[in-house]
Amino acid sequence: MCLAVPARVTMIEGIYAEIELFGNTRRIGISLVPMVQVGDYVLVHAGYALHTIDEKEALETLRLLEEVYGTLAEI
Amino acid sequence: MKDKILLAHGDGGLLTHHLILEHFIRPFNNPILAQMADAARIQVSTRDLAFTTDSFVINPIFFPGGDIGKLAVCGTVNDLAVSGAQPCFLAASFIIEEGFSLNDLDRIISSMASTAATAGVAIVAGDTKVVERGSVDKIFVNTAGIGVFSPETILGVEKIEDGDVVIINGCIGEHGMAVLSGREGLGFETSIISDCACLNQIIQELMARHATIKFMRDPTRGGLAATINEIASASAKDIYLFEDKIPVSDEVRWAAEMLGMDPLYLANEGKFVIVASREEEKEIISSLRNHTLGRNAAAIGEIRKGSGNVYLKTCLGATKLIKMPVGQQLPRIC
């Protein structure tokens, strides 16, 4: 129901930030992620960051999957 | 108001004359056009002719990688080229909204002139009309083109056989995404530029080397999905595309994700799809990759016995039916 894409924060300007996603950039609102910092990944929906993406958790999930399912290439 | 198009520019009087002379004939720089006759007198060979026309209405008229003028030349040149003909002459018609910026018109014309020169085609006839504000959106351009078939090339869907390969000359979706990025309300900045380009030279080179090419078409609006469906239905064969083989740049892929669109349905203006026998696949791809417009060429699918359906083999190994697009893709949030 809610299309959102991950993107990296490249610049912060008050309640706005510039995000980058493979050469595509956009200005988004970041009021919902008050702790966000430049370099963080956020989930972008309808022009706003909904949440930060936790890289450690992303890695951990993949590691668990790899453990269970075996064949994942090196990450 | 000197820098704006006025209704008087279209009334056939002095202003019209001046507009045509200074803003069209001079930049197009062509002796046949310069005669300003009611019809262009051109010499073509005794061989079969290809003759086509296309109208261009695009918003925005300037977009990353091109503009409506370049598009109008490339579009018609490419329609001739993929038919297997060598494009020679173009005619161009303009319907302009009063108040349109003369400066913008000059940019469009100069872009048409340089695109035509690069492609080696001459713009030999034309027409201009100015209409009241609101009757058209800024400017509409129509081009018609004549090309000559070489005697040995006969392309046709009837030549397509089971087992043939489907090849494309590069990444899909660039034009569609570049244009979208310029629309009001969707404003995102992107490094994506339209692939808008004349394909006649790469196609001529390719056909000179590979006489056994069976069919070509350029996947413009409706994207690759529409064109492959047209080929499947006209040849009454099934076409299988392989998701992991279809070239899409990361930029386009993720911009499409952001807007909830599928690159398969995004427009291209510098791509062509080739159907050829499997034995020639490697040579054709290597010829294509030697050309700047074919660096990312790839074999993306194959022809199978069937009844005109298109299937996509997904990366996970599933087989999905790919339909003709219905209506325009709209950006979505859901």
Place this chain on the structure above:
Amino acid sequence: MELLQKYRDPELGKQILLRIKHQVGRPLRIMEVCGTHTVAISRFGIRELLHGILDFRSGPGCPVCVTDSGEIDQMVELAKLPNVIVVTFGDLMKVPGSYSSLSQEKTKGCDVRIVYSPLDGLKIARDNPQKQVVFLGIGFETTIPVFSLCLEEAMEKGIGNFSVLSAQKTVPPALEALLNDAAINIDGFILPGHVSAILGRQCFEFLASKYNMPAVITGFEPVDILAAVALLCEMICQGQAKVLNAYTRVVREEGNPAAKSAIDKFFIPVPAVWRGLGLIPASGMRLREEYAMFDAGRIFEINLSPAQLLPGCVCGEVLKGKITPRECQLFGNACSPVHPVGPCMVSSEGACMAYFQYEGGMGRV
């Protein structure tokens, strides 16, 4: 970014698929309640790959599809008002109301514009101070806080010609309504990742504690979906009912407090009519009294005749997961993307559209 692309790794996906196939003893029926999941399941071919093992049912997870025809009628009437620019998301354009759609009204000359973000709507308001700009707000918990922020900005910048028609809805009450329907026959839920990012896992705990229903929250990449399906199948086969979070990179136990308070600041829950599901208590969102000046429903007086049912349309049954799109008499015949009868064929994430576009209209499985 490279890390996130690993969630598209086809080899890992195939391994998980194999596991699911071995694990499941009897055909299971699971429901995804997020249209983006519906589209992803179709687009990646997951439905086909698990055919005969898993029966995916698409729940009320597409905000367009659950928008009642009465709400569409109201939007259509707003679009017809003189001096009004109606702004919305692309999803909503072609959804039929009782007698028209926004797309049809646009064809007739109404000023209807499509944007990506409510912020873009605000810009249109600023650029057209002599007009009233109405944003047709649809969406779930993911989109509601975005509207709050947008209104906050409108207040700050003193933009007085901007308002919102709120047809927004909340997910948990709809799930509860589904589960209270005795005829629903579902073994487990795939829960919406981005709604959960806002609400947190806790908000869905009731599925297990009150209804003994296993559920997994997940993201939208093929590996996310497959891993969640595997977890869900495992729980079902072992007779467990828990609400698990398989999207920990985005979803926390408590969700996003800033987003939740943004919602609370501007909106209060009200009963809402869902297409197919009927009236569900506390499942809609209305602007609070103190923000009435932004509420298009209160600013513009619109007299509506009662909404008409679309003859033969069983989108409601599809949304409840009682039937699949292919079981609808209209599917692929009277109802297709060219001439959609019901909203599930309109929205790009509607179940019928997903089936039609990616899985071949009539007759093919």
